[in-house]
Amino acid sequence: MTRILLAVASLSLAAAAGADELPHEWHLAGQIKTCADGPIHRTFTLTAHDQIEPIGMSFRADQMEFTGAGRPPVLEACVGDTVTLLVENADKMAHGIDSHAFFIAPEHFGPVDAGGSLSYTGVMTVPGAFMFHCASGPVTDVHIKSGMVGEMVVYPRTGLRPAKEIAIVQGGFWGDPDSNGLVSPDTTRIMHNDPWAIAFNGRLEHETVHVRTHELIRVYFVNAGPGASSVHVMGTMLERFYPSGNPENVERDVQTGLVPAGGGASFELRLPEPGMYMLVDHDNLRFVPLGMAIPLMAE
Ligand SMILES: [Cu+2]
Numbered sequence: 508m509t510r511i512l513l514a515v516a517s518l519s520l521a522a523a524a525g526a527d528e529l530p531h532e533w534h535l536a537g538q539i540k541t542c543a544d545g546p547i548h549r550t551f552t553l554t555a556h557d558q559i560e561p562i563g564m565s566f567r568a569d570q571m572e573f574t575g576a577g578r579p580p581v582l583e584a585c586v587g588d589t590v591t592l593l594v595e596n597a598d599k600m601a602h603g604i605d606s607h608a609f610f611i612a613p614e615h616f617g618p619v620d621a622g623g624s625l626s627y628t629g630v631m632t633v634p635g636a637f638m639f640h641c642a643s644g645p646v647t648d649v650h651i652k653s654g655m656v657g658e659m660v661v662y663p664r665t666g667l668r669p670a671k672e673i674a675i676v677q678g679g680f681w682g683d684p685d686s687n688g689l690v691s692p693d694t695t696r697i698m699h700n701d702p703w704a705i706a707f708n709g710r711l712e713h714e715t716v717h718v719r720t721h722e723l724i725r726v727y728f729v730n731a732g733p734g735a736s737s738v739h740v741m742g743t744m745l746e747r748f749y750p751s752g753n754p755e756n757v758e759r760d761v762q763t764g765l766v767p768a769g770g771g772a773s774f775e776l777r778l779p780e781p782g783m784y785m786l787v788d789h790d791n792l793r794f795v796p797l798g799m800a801i802p803l804m805a806e
Contacts, residue, residue, distance in 0.1 A: 527561045527565075527567075528561065529561060529562075529563055529577065529710055529712060530576060530577045530578060531714065532578070532708060532710070532713060532714040533673050533714060533716060534581070535581065535583065535660075535672050535673060535674055535727075536583055537583075537672045538585075538662040538663075538667050538672065539669070541583045541584070541585055541662055542585040542662050542664050542665075545585060545587065545588055545664075546585065546586075546587035546588045546589070546664075547588055547589075548588070548589040548590075548591070549584050549588055549589070549590050549591070550590075550591040550593060551582045551590065551591070551592055551593065552593045552595065553573040553574060553580065553592065553593065553594050553595070553604065553657075554573065554574065554575070554594075554595050554596075554597050555571070555572070555573060555594055555595070555596045555597060555598050555602035555641070555655070556571075556572060556575075556597040556598050557569070557570070557571055557572070557598055557599075558570055558572050558575060559689070560572075560577050560709070561577070562680070562690070562706070562709065562710045562711050563710045563711035563712030563798060564711045564712060564797070564798060565688050566684055566688045566689075566690055566711060567687075567688060567689050567690065568654070568680055568689070568690040568691075568709075569689060569690065569691040569692070570653060570654035570709075571598070571602070571641070571650055571653040571654050571655045572654050572655065573594070573604075573641075573655060573657055577709075577710075578676075578708050578709050578710065579654075579656050579657045579658060579676040579678065579708060579709050579731075580657040580658075581657065581658045581659075581660060581674040581676070581727075582639075582657065582658070582659045582660070583659075583660050583662070584608075584631050584659065584660070584661050584662070585631065585661065585662045585663075585664050586631055586632065586633070586634050586661060586662070586663055586664050587630070587631065587664060588630070588631050588661075589628060589629070589630050589631075590608070590609075590628065590629060590630075590631055591626055591627070591628040592604055592606055592626060592627060592628075592639075593624060593625075593626040594617070594619065594624060594625050594626070595624045596619050596620065596621055596622060596623050596624060596625075597621075597622075598621055599621050600621060600643075601617070601618035601619060601620050601621065601643055601644075602617065602618055602619065602641050602643055602650065602655065603616045603617020603618035603619060603625060603641060603642035603643055604616060604617065604625070604639060604640070604641065604642060605639060605640055605641075605642040605647075606637060606638075606639035606659055607637040607638050607639065607659075607769070607771075608629075608631060608633070608635065608637035608639070608659045608661050609627070609629040610629065610632070611627055611629055613642070615627040616642035617642055617643070618641075618642060618643040618644060631661045633661065633753060634661050634662060634663040634752065634753050634754060635660075635661055635751045635752035635753050635771055635773075636658060636659075636660055636674075636727040636728055636729050636751070636752030636771030636772060636773050637658065637659045637660075637661065637729070637751075637752070637771055638656065638657075638658065638659075638729045638730075638731060638769055638770070638771060639656070639657050639658070639659050640655055640656045640657070640731065641655035641656075648697065649692065649694070649697055651678075651731060651732075652678075652679060652681045652692060652697045652702075653681070653692045654678075654709065656676060656678055656729075656731040657676065657729075658674055658676050658727065658729040658771070660674060660727045660752070661752075663754055666754060667725070667754075668723055668725075668775070669723065670722075670723040670724060670725040670775060671716070671718050671722055671723065671724045671725070672724075672725045672726075672727065673716055673724070673725075673726055673727070674726070674727045674728075674729075675707050675708060675726055675727070675728045675729070675786070675801065676707070676708055676709070676728075676729045676731060677705065677706070677707055677728070677729070677730045677731060677736050677766075677788065678705070678706060678709060678731040678732070679702030679703075679704060679705045679706065679731075679732075679733060680702060680703050680704045680706060681693055681696045681697050681701075681702050681703060682696060682703055683696075683703055684703070690703060700733045700734075702733060704794055704797045704799070705733075705788070705791050705794045705799055706794070706797070706798065706799055707798075707799060707800075707801055710798070711797050711798035711799075712798050713798065713800070713801050713802060715783075715802040715803070715804045716801065716802065716803045716804065717804050717806060718778060718803065718804070718805055718806075719805065719806060720778060720779070720780055720781055720805045720806070721777050721778070721779070722777065722778075722805075723746075723775055723776075723777055724775065724776050724777065724778070724803065725773060725774070725775045726738075726773065726774050726775075726776075726786070727752060727771070727773050728752075728766055728771060728772050728773065728774065729766075729770075729771040730766040730767065730768055730769070730770055730771070731768070731769070732768030732769060733768060734768060734790070735765055735766060735767050735768060735790070736765070736766040736768075736788045736790070736791075737763050737764075737765060737788055737789040737790040737791075738763060738764045738765075738766060738772070738774070738786065738787075738788060738789075739762060739763040739764075739786075739787055739788075739789040740776055740784055740785070740786045740787075740803065741784055741785045741787065742778070742779070742782070742784045743776050743777065743778055743779055743784060744760050744761060744762055744776065745758075745760070745761045745762070745763075745764050745774045745775070745776050746759065746760060746774075746775050746776050746777060747759055747774065747775045748761050748764040748772060748774040748775075749772060749773045749774065750764075750765075750766075750770075750772055751770060751771055751772065752771045752772055752773040754773075763789055778803060778805035779805075780805065781805050781806055782804075782805055783802055783803070783804050784802075784803045784804075784805065785800040785801065785802060785803070786800065786801040786803060787799065787800050787801075
């Protein structure tokens with residue numbers, strides 16, 4: 508597959524990383540900044556293409572992607588905003604887009620052939636942490652498992668407490684590394700729902716999230732699958748857990764929050780004393796040696 512670096516016009520992306528360098532991981536604008544003006548019309552331009560990405564631990568992955576950012580894209584909007592999703596297909600095969608944040612007939616999702624583009628527009632009426640993914644008919648599953656996933660955060664316009672905000676997308680890598688450490692999608696593993704690794708944010712190494720002791724942390728979480736994610740933070744509880752990321756749904760003081768495949772959640776927690784705490788999927792601890800843990804550091 509060819510390596511094509513393409514800018515994404517409406518996303519604020521860090522400069523392209525070096526050959527084996529991972530991009531910065533924590534990059535949300537957040538609710539306060541995103542919802543400061545508006546409601547407004549936001550257009551997110553996504554470019555479908557293939558790319559070989561460093562994923563950490565000296566591995567690289569051959570990915571289908573929506574951006575050149577080296578991570579699942581996170582799109583931020585607010586309730587009441589009008590959102591246009593525009594996919595420009597720079598790949599050699601057909602791709603589309605299905606965002607779970609929309610109420611719209613699925614025929615709008617595509618796919619569109621190589622060289623083409625598609626778009627649709629809707630008003631965001633429900634807050635949440637929504638998955639979006641390629642929609643390419645019978646091969647949709649293969650494209651999702653090849654990396655074509657992202658998160659769309661629709662913030663409530665008011666009512667959130669100030670917090671350190673981060674976004675996490677859980678997904679997998681679906682091939683055994685070759686002798687050069689290159690992971691390519693393997694159709695047998697894909698068909699058997701048997702990932703080589705399950706990973707957060709499309710990478711095996713993570714930047715530490717730094718907070719003050721007792722500072723509120725809010726996580727916007729999407730699980731692309733396979734299987735449900737059992738989100739747990741060692742050493743503390745989830746003070747509030749909002750299934751689908753909608754503040755109307757609230758569980759309090761839970762040890763582990765359940766996020767279905769194709770679903771999302773937001774949740775809030777605090778770190779009780781200085782130290783390093785790890786966010787994990789408690790049902791997939793076998794992948795911790797491959798980096799499946801987000802370090803949260805209280806100082
Ligand atoms: Cu696709």
